[in-house]
Amino acid sequence: MPAQRIDIEQFLSLASTHPVLDVRSPGEYKHAHIPGAHSFSLFSDEERKIVGTTYKQKSREEAIKIGLDFFGPTLKQRVLEAEKLANGSKILLVHCWRGGMRSAAISWLLDLYGFKIYTLTGGYKAYRNWILDQFKKNYSFRLIGGYTGSGKTELLNQVKKEGACIVDLEALAGHKGSAFGNIGLPPQPGQEQFENKLAGALHHSVQKNHIAPIWVEDESQRIGTVNIPTNLWSTMRKSPVYFLDIPFEKRLEHIVEEYGQLDRDAVIAAIERITKKLGHLQAQQAIDFLRENNTVASFSILLRYYDKLYAKSLQNREGLEKLLTAIPSNQTGAGNVATLLHIKNI
Numbered sequence: 020m021p022a023q024r025i026d027i028e029q030f031l032s033l034a035s036t037h038p039v040l041d042v043r044s045p046g047e048y049k050h051a052h053i054p055g056a057h058s059f060s061l062f063s064d065e066e067r068k069i070v071g072t073t074y075k076q077k078s079r080e081e082a083i084k085i086g087l088d089f090f091g092p093t094l095k096q097r098v099l100e101a102e103k104l105a106n107g108s109k110i111l112l113v114h115c116w117r118g119g120m121r122s123a124a125i126s127w128l129l130d131l132y133g134f135k136i137y138t139l140t141g142g143y144k145a146y147r148n149w150i151l152d153q154f155k156k157n158y159s160f161r162l163i164g165g166y167t168g169s170g171k172t173e174l175l176n177q178v179k180k181e182g183a184c185i186v187d188l189e190a191l192a193g194h195k196g197s198a199f200g201n202i203g204l205p206p207q208p209g210q211e212q213f214e215n216k217l218a219g220a221l222h223h224s225v226q227k228n229h230i231a232p233i234w235v236e237d238e239s240q241r242i243g244t245v246n247i248p249t250n251l252w253s254t255m256r257k258s259p260v261y262f263l264d265i266p267f268e269k270r271l272e273h274i275v276e277e278y279g280q281l282d283r284d285a286v287i288a289a290i291e292r293i294t295k296k297l298g299h300l301q302a303q304q305a306i307d308f309l310r311e312n313n314t315v316a317s318f319s320i321l322l323r324y325y326d327k328l329y330a331k332s333l334q335n336r337e338g339l340e341k342l343l344t345a346i347p348s349n350q351t352g353a354g355n356v357a358t359l360l361h362i363k364n365i
Contacts (some may be wrong), residue, residue, distance in 0.1 A: 020318055022113070022126035022136035026155075027149045030139045032113060032221075037102050039112045042125045043143065047116065053146060057104050059097075059113075061121045062089055082122070098124070098132050102177030105134065109146060113137035114146070124175055138299050147211075153218035154251040158225075162255065163359075164237035164333070164343075167197065167318030167325040169278075170352025171236045174263070177356040178234050184224040185234045191216045195244030197325060198289040201243050202281045213245040237351035239332065256336060262358055264347045271315065273351045279314045290321070 025033070040054050040059035044067040048058040064071060066089045074082035091324045105111060111134050115121035118141050126136045139145060163171045163178075172189060193207040194200040201207060208216065224233045237260055241253045247255070273342035278286070287306050294302040301320050333339060348355050 022130050022138050023125075024118070024140045025137050027141055027145050028245055030114070030137065030146075030294055032147075032318075033112055033137060035111070037108055037112055038106070038129050039114070040101070040104065041143070042113060042115045047143075051209060051215055053114075053143070056114075059100070059104070059125065062086070062117070063123055072315065076325050086120075086124070086310040092348040094128060097128060099209035100133075101129055101134065103234050109133070110137070111136045111163050112137050112139070114142050116142050117144050130332065141314075142201065147301045149216040150214055151248075151273045153221055154214075154248040156221075156223065156225075158251075158254055159230075159232045160255055161232045161257050162237040162260045163234060163263070165265060166270060168351065169263040169265050169270075170355075171263065173234055173352030174355055174359065175234060177352075181356065183234055184227055184231050186220045187222060187248065188215070188235055188238050188242060188306055190215070191220060192242040194245075196238060196242055198293045199278060199281070201285060202285045202289065203325035207244050210245050214248060217247075217251075237311045257338070258342070260333075260339075260343050262334075262343055262345050263351070263355060264345045265351055266349065267322070267326075269349060272318055274322060275314055284307060293324075296319075350361075 034053065034055065034159040041048050041056040042059050043052075044060050044062055045058060046064040046065045048056075050062065052058070056084055066086075070086045070089070073085050076304070101111060111129055113126050113129070113136055114121050114336065118139055122138050122142065130136045141148075152184050154264050163174055167170050171313045172187070172195070175185050175187060189195050192213055193204055195204075207213070221233070224231075235255065237255075238247065240249075241245050246252075287309060290297070290302055290305050290309075297305070297320075301324070305317045305320040308314075308320070313340055333343070348354060348358065
């Protein structure tokens, strides 16, 4: 039975239980892809370039002939690789950039071998259009706010354990925020891949419980090298904020515990990157304290700097007096979950 073409909603539904084969080139896949998809490229980056040039400069027929020269000798290898990825399943999902010849070629082979193949109408381009549409929706967000060191991430994770819907923006971005947020972590995803992961997380939350609020941290629009899409950011800025009002010393203690074991040279390099904003004198003092192993004094300077930034961000929020609910506490993080859940009765 020939491969069946399905729309993006059907494709993503099946993708939750069946393997997805991305037959675009390795370079296209590396740039961004559907989370969880396997790279199953029809052509290498160089082969794709040759076929594309031939298509434009000569003809479709000549491009197909050259493509067959590349594709033909690999047929058995493709089947063996597909069997391994299928892991016993007889259903495979296939897509290329626009749902054209590349997905058709792979689908033909795997269908011939006996797999049930579904291809994505419109390809990855249709998926990206779906991604961008997700950010235009009017989500019911609840923001966990608080100055740096309040333990917002710990609280968010505890809220999840209690059964609430959450989206962990920092985890998706691979960055904890601030100039120090990527120290010791793998490189961040690119902007497009971050958006793919974020839209998927939002969609999953809505599918889980379409009427429940989605809890997120009150983040800056920029998280390291990636940005929260503007439409989604606008929705977040209009959402209720539950502000952890925790004393400075408690937060400082939390920050020292969380960041105090990081590579000292990497922390110094991060301080140097924000010298202009922090001020040369304070930056130098923070670095000197760190070199003297006085982490508390160094982080105290940095914490006051980030407090000012967050305070300014709050003040610039339209209708803040209606959005903000303070949660006074002498403890950071997950210890505040009972208070938070009691306020919202979720």
